[in-house]
Amino acid sequence: MIIEGKGLTKSFGGLTAVKKVDFHLNKGEIVGLIGPNGAGKTTLFNLVSGVYHPEEGTLSFNGMEITSLKSFEICRLGIARTFQIVRPFLKMSCLENVLIGIIGRGDQREGRKAKGEEARKLLKFVGLEGHEKNSANNLTLIEKKRLEVARALATQPRLLLLDEVLAGLNPSEILQALELIEVIRTQLKMTLFWIEHVMGAIMKASDRIIVLDQGEKIKEGRPEEVVNDSKVIEAYLGESDA
Amino acid sequence: MDNKKLWISFAFIILALFPPLFLSQYWLHVMIISLFYVMMASSWNLIAGFTGQVSFAHAAFSGVGAYTSGMLTVYLGLPPWLGILIGMGVAALLGFGLGYLCIRMGGIYLSLTTLGFSEILRIIITNEDQWTRGTMGLQVPGFFVEYSKTSYYYLFLIVTILLLIVIYKIIHSEMGLTFRAVLNDEVAASSSGINTVRVRVLAFAISSAMAGLAGGFYGHYLMLITPDVPSLGQMFLVLAMAVIGGMGSFAGPIVGSFVLEILSEYIRIYGEYHVLLFGLIALAMARFAPEGVVGILGKKWRREWA
Numbered sequence: 116m117i118i119e120g121k122g123l124t125k126s127f128g129g130l131t132a133v134k135k136v137d138f139h140l141n142k143g144e145i146v147g148l149i150g151p152n153g154a155g156k157t158t159l160f161n162l163v164s165g166v167y168h169p170e171e172g173t174l175s176f177n178g179m180e181i182t183s184l185k186s187f188e189i190c191r192l193g194i195a196r197t198f199q200i201v202r203p204f205l206k207m208s209c210l211e212n213v214l215i216g217i218i219g220r221g222d223q224r225e226g227r228k229a230k231g232e233e234a235r236k237l238l239k240f241v242g243l244e245g246h247e248k249n250s251a252n253n254l255t256l257i258e259k260k261r262l263e264v265a266r267a268l269a270t271q272p273r274l275l276l277l278d279e280v281l282a283g284l285n286p287s288e289i290l291q292a293l294e295l296i297e298v299i300r301t302q303l304k305m306t307l308f309w310i311e312h313v314m315g316a317i318m319k320a321s322d323r324i325i326v327l328d329q330g331e332k333i334k335e336g337r338p339e340e341v342v343n344d345s346k347v348i349e350a351y352l353g354e355s356d357a
Numbered sequence: 358m359d360n361k362k363l364w365i366s367f368a369f370i371i372l373a374l375f376p377p378l379f380l381s382q383y384w385l386h387v388m389i390i391s392l393f394y395v396m397m398a399s400s401w402n403l404i405a406g407f408t409g410q411v412s413f414a415h416a417a418f419s420g421v422g423a424y425t426s427g428m429l430t431v432y433l434g435l436p437p438w439l440g441i442l443i444g445m446g447v448a449a450l451l452g453f454g455l456g457y458l459c460i461r462m463g464g465i466y467l468s469l470t471t472l473g474f475s476e477i478l479r480i481i482i483t484n485e486d487q488w489t490r491g492t493m494g495l496q497v498p499g500f501f502v503e504y505s506k507t508s509y510y511y512l513f514l515i516v517t518i519l520l521l522i523v524i525y526k527i528i529h530s531e532m533g534l535t536f537r538a539v540l541n542d543e544v545a546a547s548s549s550g551i552n553t554v555r556v557r558v559l560a561f562a563i564s565s566a567m568a569g570l571a572g573g574f575y576g577h578y579l580m581l582i583t584p585d586v587p588s589l590g591q592m593f594l595v596l597a598m599a600v601i602g603g604m605g606s607f608a609g610p611i612v613g614s615f616v617l618e619i620l621s622e623y624i625r626i627y628g629e630y631h632v633l634l635f636g637l638i639a640l641a642m643a644r645f646a647p648e649g650v651v652g653i654l655g656k657k658w659r660r661e662w663a
Contacts, residue, residue, distance in 0.1 A: 164548055165547075166544060166547075166548065185547070185552075186544070186547035187547050187548075187549075187550050187551055187552045187553070190547075190548055190549060190550035195548070195549075196548055198545065198548075202542050202544065202545040203542075203545070204537070204538050204541035204545065204546075205541060205542075206537070206540075206541055207534075207537055207538070207541060211534055211537075214531075215535065215538045215546065215549050215551060216549045216550065218531050218550075218551070219546075219549040219550020219551050220550055221550065227531070266549055267549075269549075270550050
């Protein structure tokens with residue numbers, strides 16, 4: 116088990132966004148996290164990445180308790196993420212965006228030149244070659260998403276949290292993005308925890324699916340088990356009248 | 358820094374060597390004060406323009422530098438350069454403390470807290486007159502045995518250039534990159550492994566130390582320190598210089614300082630209204646041209662100096 120959450124609860128005012136959720140990911144797995152809007156998916160990601168801290172429950176990464184660690188500490192342990200609404204550093208160049216991820220590792224031994232080289236390689240890896248000096252602000256949506264992936268990879272994570280990387284992309288862009296994710300999985304052998312609304316894509320790619328509804332985990336299992344589950348269908352389509 | 362920039366900087370430095378040969382004593386004084394403001398506005402730009410922390414305590418930190426050095430030289434007989442170094446250290450420590458206090462605050466809350474700090478410091482200095490001489494002003498020794506504006510001009514020029522080199526190095530270092538990342542998006546920076554708290558406090562301490570240094574030299578040049586040094590009027594002048602010149606760029610605050618200081622000499626006859634006028638201009642600039650005069654003067658030119 117690379118990461119494990121037990122009884123995670125987080126509320127905002129009167130609203131409980133995540134309610135007593137247990138989950139885990141095994142090394143090398145791709146796990147999809149799905150659920151209707153407002154189900155608490157992104158909140159769960161924010162708990163794992165330390166943006167929020169749970170009121171109840173514990174999180175452990177590689178057997179180490181990380182429940183109360185700060186975002187940057189969690190990142191340095193090996194958990195990186197992308198954001199549902201993209202958050203590249205808009206007023207910085209693409210190269211500088213990736214450099215932040217490299218600097219974020221906190222390794223003082225590497226020279227400046229080596230870091231620049233590595234950042235260039237990562238930009239090439241995600242398909243942004245030639246955009247090094249371009250301001251992140253000038254990128255298209257899919258390019259911004261690629262840049263975020265490059266920045267996340269630059270921190271050398273062992274677990275990557277992808278928050279709706281396919282949202283807002285057209286069908287051909289979705290295929291490109293899926294190719295990239297496949298390469299990340301096979302070449303970099305990374306564990307992926309992945310929120311997505313594009314069902315076809317996530318069902319095909321995931322080893323396991325976790326379904327959240329109104330903050331609670333309502334189903335977990337192999338993709339084909341999940342799609343035929345009555346509770347899941349109900350959560351998405353509403354209660355049947357029959 | 359590429360060759361072209363290096364030559365341009367070199368040309369400016371050579372040009373800056375000549376003013377004492379032809380300027381009157383009065384205009385030489387204006388140049389020295391301008392250099393002081395260059396130090397103030399450029400170092401304020403480091404926190405406000407590069408990490409997005411709009412602090413109103415910058416003039417207060419220059420006051421910390423000026424009074425620390427002033428009192429050490431007057432009461433303990435320390436030489437001014439040592440007094441200034443200690444003053445800079447005290448400003449750095451206070452900056453570290455205030456920066457730490459403001460960690461969880463952003464935007465308007467940080468500004469209000471620093472505003473409060475600034476006023477408290479001014480009131481303490483005004484009231485503790487057995488040490489600070491209050492509004493009467495503290496008479497402090499100068500740098501040179503024989504008073505000469507030319508000597509002061511070169512002293513200020515050297516210190517300003519050194520300070521600007523340090524600021525340039527910081528902006529273009531990894532530290533500067535993390536400053537900008539925090540300004541751009543604190544959550545994203547933190548999620549990329551950047552210790553944003555450390556970055557912000559560090560920026561605050563460095564910038565405060567620079568204000569302390571500038572204030573120290575200012576005091577030993579004027580040889581009379583009053584609570585006007587750490588006043589909010591002074592603060593708003595520095596703010597206007599950075600904003601009008603162009604925040605977040607290297608050249609902006611330098612240009613802004615010279616332009617506004619020289620301009621304020623011309624409109625001095627109308628009283629202290631120049632701060633009000635500059636405030637209004639700064640407000641309009643912040644709204645309509647956030648990149649300042651330097652930004653307006655052409656993106657290409659700006660990029661080469663930023």
